[in-house]
Amino acid sequence: MRLRIQLLAGTSLMLASIVVGVAAQRGGAPPLPQAAQGGGRGGTRGGNVPTPGVGNPNATFPAQQRPAGDPALIARGNGLYGANCRLCHGADLRGGEQGGPNLLRSAVVFDDQSGELIAPVVLNGRNNPGMPPMPKITLPADDIKAIAEYIHSIVATSQGQGAPPRGAPVQLNVLVGDAKAGEAYFAKTCSSCHSVTGDLAGLGTRLANPTQLQNAWLGGNAGGGGRGGGRGGGAANPVTVTVTPPNGPKVEGVRERLDDFMVVLTLADGSQRSFRRDGDVPRVEVHDPAEAHRKLLPGYTDKDIHDVTAYLVNVK
């Protein structure tokens, strides 16, 4: 909803979060016995069982602020959940094959402290309009409290901005493109500046992860030697400007600042110069190495992108 700060802009971070999806052990909590495998609706996350935890010590919502529960009680609750709740609510608590609701976003769970709101639902059942009715489940108060502790321990591992707890790694196939078509597209659009035996040689080896490779070539960062032009120029390939004052020679240098009122550049000798700008005076030409890649962005179809990636991933 609100204007968000890009937390995972870097492709390496992105790679890590896709591939390493295993819930981290937090707060020194010992590994706990896991519920039986299976149960999640659909194939892709079937065996996904979150690891109980104590939440993020820096978090500021109550679910994440909750102090660590008694590990023995949580472990007992885990088993009881598996036997009594999992079929409907899912091994990962996000709803199960019998149509029970997601407990990770349940208002009852959020408002519950230690089973006092969950117990009446367990004991009396529940009729949610448009959903299968929840049957009454007769359980001792201690067992319900243990289940509640287990549920809270999982909710506490939810991630920021409402994202659920990290699940098990998911195999995601990014390589859906047609390498032949990608080769043709490359020849037509890219080969005037790039070559798979030149600057891009070994690309598929250097960037073995296809997502990382795809992001790199789209951003203009796929060339050897760490081209830095993807977001307006890093140290390797900075944006330069040529300033032509009305009376005087051209001045060239690295762009430090350019706005409607001033241009600041660093000259080859390391010194800085600045000029007042008033409309088109003085004339300022910008040379941005990333510009060519940026100009291509509106023209790509997703198929073009996937095809080129399928081609480049084999450039070993």
Next chain:
Amino acid sequence: MTIRKFIFVCALLVVPALPAMIGAQAQAGLDPASLLKPLSATWPTYSGDYTGRRFSALTQANRNTVKNLSLAWFSRVTAGQPAAGRGGAAANLIVGGEGSGEFGAGGGVTVKGSMLMVDDHLYVTSPDNVWMLDARDGHELWHYYWKTKGSTHIANRGVGIWHNYLYFETPDDYLVSLDARTGKERWHVEISDFNQQYFSTMAPIVVGDHLLVGTGNDIDSPGFLQSFDPDTGKLQWKFYTVPMNPGDPGLDTWPNLEAARHGGGQVWVPGSYDPDTKLYIFGTGNPTPGYTGQGRPGDNLFTCSLIAVNVETGKMAWYFQTSVHDTHDWDSAQTPVLIDAMINGRARKLVSTAARNGYFYTLDRVTGEHLVTSKYGTTTNWSTGLRPNGVVEPDPGKAATIPGSLVSPVEGGVTNWPPPAYSPDTGLFYVQEHNGFNMLYLTDPDPRGSMGLGGKQVSQLGSGGNFLTAIDPKTGKVAWRHTYTGGGGGGLLATAGGVVFSGDGSGNFVAYDASNGKPLWHSRIGNISNAPQTYLIDGHQQVLAAVGDTVYAFVMN
């Protein structure tokens, strides 16, 4: 000019019809009826007046004279309580709150809201903090600090004022009322459930004896707008933006009631108000889960919609969905703008919005009849076309996909909360336009969908240009664009002096010619973090903007 006169006449007609609700002790201070007047010498509500135009009638700083605008003062505010042993502001610090003080306000202040100016006093806010400054020189008169229980401290959009009382929302979901002269707390009431992870940022909007209050949430909870009694803090009505019960309108646009009840549609930016129809018109947030729509097939009403509710009853009069089945976190909370114009030879009462998704819409604000849809985001690419009713059809291929989809705009949208402006003199709607591309990957292909804003990864690829953009609301056509060398940001102010004020994102606070976008004046104070404002002090026009924790007042001498 004639349009402004027309509105003024309307205001005069409506004032006597307002309910006589005011207790004798509350008679002083700001009369809510004064909010019906066009924006001029003061700034008494979030957008200055109810129209959302952020158009001031002041003309001292005009196309010819604005170059003489000079700094009157600047004032820096400090959040929270002073550390033990430090003197200073403690004498006029008032502390309230339900929290232990364990969770700080997150360090530095960034003013991202409106600073009301009433009776020569400014009310400045950040999450958990309200300051009263003297608008003559910026000195601080008092500081109210709310000790929080926690939650998301992203922003506070400002206070509302009713007679001598102030109202503001806290991140941990309280509505707090202060005495506007002393900063002493009158009462606080809970407005949404902190345990359910709501967090509240909106500036309360006073309409007669109603206090309109919205709240926010990222974790799949229903959105709602509430009206409170400004005298007592008692709830008057609550309007949910998603279906909550069997038979509720819009339920057929969700797979089931469970999905609808977790469908989001948060109300976190103030709307506009039309006194003729008693309709409060506001935008709603994105559906949830935000990026993984596979678990919520359908249009997902009334998320990403313009909604008109009657302020007396809280009942919806009409709606128009500006994004159906959003899967990009592009909420439509942007403040709508009320415009009066001739279309096809007929005087129309219009409402326009430039949505975060890159589309511009104009509707009839009495009936909700659709009139204009146009694409103003230069590189916006997520649609396959328009439905016959003007609704933009999303391209399912531009949702997050496993191999990645190239999407424009980026997550933050073409625009966001920073307010637009409209000048009846130029007939142009001004908005800060941001274009950019992301690769958007689906990382949680579970058919149930993910939760909140999870289940996706994003790679930013580059900008497609940022602009101060002027749109003709009658046609949706862009009249001109002025390139922001930086990103712009903060929001806009238009004036009858023919000037639009904005930050340029390159560290300059700039006055642009409202007719063509040419820069007329600037001051390098840093990137402004809120929308500029203007008012009169001792007969002189001041122009106000904040840069993070510092408020700058410029003056026409």
